[in-house]
Amino acid sequence: MTVRIGTRASKLALTQTQQTADQLAAVGGFPVELVRITTEGDVKTGSLSQMGGTGVFVAALRDALLQETCDVAVHSLKDLPTGAALGLSIAATPKRVDVRDVLCARDGLKLADLPHGATVGTGSPRRAAQLRATRPDLNVLDIRGNVDTRLGRVPGLPGNSPDAPGDLDAVVLAAAGLERIGRLDTVSEFLETDVMLPAPGQGSLAIECRTADAPGGANSTGSQGVLAQALAALNDDDTRLAVTAERAVLARLEAGCAAPVGAFAYRKGSMLYLEAVVCAVDGTKTVREKKASDGLTEIGATLLGIEVAELLLAAGAAEIADLAAS
Numbered sequence: 001m002t003v004r005i006g007t008r009a010s011k012l013a014l015t016q017t018q019q020t021a022d023q024l025a026a027v028g029g030f031p032v033e034l035v036r037i038t039t040e041g042d043v044k045t046g047s048l049s050q051m052g053g054t055g056v057f058v059a060a061l062r063d064a065l066l067q068e069t070c071d072v073a074v075h076s077l078k079d080l081p082t083g084a085a086l087g088l089s090i091a092a093t094p095k096r097v098d099v100r101d102v103l104c105a106r107d108g109l110k111l112a113d114l115p116h117g118a119t120v121g122t123g124s125p126r127r128a129a130q131l132r133a134t135r136p137d138l139n140v141l142d143i144r145g146n147v148d149t150r151l152g153r154v155p156g157l158p159g160n161s162p163d164a165p166g167d168l169d170a171v172v173l174a175a176a177g178l179e180r181i182g183r184l185d186t187v188s189e190f191l192e193t194d195v196m197l198p199a200p201g202q203g204s205l206a207i208e209c210r211t212a213d214a215p216g217g218a219n220s221t222g223s224q225g226v227l228a229q230a231l232a233a234l235n236d237d238d239t240r241l242a243v244t245a246e247r248a249v250l251a252r253l254e255a256g257c258a259a260p261v262g263a264f265a266y267r268k269g270s271m272l273y274l275e276a277v278v279c280a281v282d283g284t285k286t287v288r289e290k291k292a293s294d295g296l297t298e299i300g301a302t303l304l305g306i307e308v309a310e311l312l313l314a315a316g317a318a319e320i321a322d323l324a325a326s
Helices: 011-028 057-068 125-134 147-151 177-181 222-234 237-253 300-313
Strands: 003-007 032-036 072-074 090-091 101-105 121-122 139-142 170-174 190-191 205-210 263-266 271-279 286-293
Touching: 003 011, 003 057, 011 032, 011 072, 011 125, 011 147, 011 177, 011 205, 011 222, 011 263, 032 271, 057 090, 057 205, 090 177, 090 222, 121 125, 125 139, 125 263, 125 271, 147 170, 170 177, 237 271, 237 300, 263 300, 271 300, 286 300
Parallel strands: 003 032, 003 072, 121 139, 121 170
Antiparallel strands: 072 205, 090 205, 101 170, 101 190, 263 271, 271 286
């Protein structure tokens, strides 16, 4: 049995999918092959918010699973809509890597050192809002393109091609993506979560499959269960709890993919901690709440996320931001 693993065709997607494929093959003892899927987000131009948010990277992969063009799909978890997909399950969330956003700036500048009016590029309303909250004097621009394209817009970064435009002072990206493609040498500063809370699920992958093939599904026992067993082995329980809490914040806020919402959860000892933020897009107003729970189950994590979302709403989150933005 060859397990077909669906992936977007970008450098980052192929890298993280190949790493996942190698792990599945090693654990399950079966051959794997990558199936490249072109998504709407890979074809269209313009800002993510204009295209309908990060969900545009997901729909084609899910269709491929349902049509049995592939058996497993690997997503960046932050791209997945919070609503359930009929017939599909998130079968595994492997151990999370660095959740932080990073600044990649010319001349190794830190955020505090960027000159007044410096141009900073990002495709994320969440990052833009938190940048403006910290440095309202910056000129934050909406940009598109893969990781290498974005890095190419900052002059002098290691690994940039000689003909890269170099027309920005800095860009903000996810540390996880740079780590996976080996470009952490471009980072001038890791932005701590007290400055910039990450997107819910950032730094985590979601391995999705048909529900029948997932651990506990109809095909999860006997000879058909090899894939389910391999998927279960790749799942990291602490990561699952954290991202469940973060995504529950989004779901309770009924927040679209382009809403300026950040969230970060982590387990420490017998407690699960969660902090979340909602920002006005122009950075002038911010609501931030945190809470902890000893409910170390998916239900407990979900309830924690709902409770933090309720605190945000009570503090006026819906008044300062368009939570339905997508």
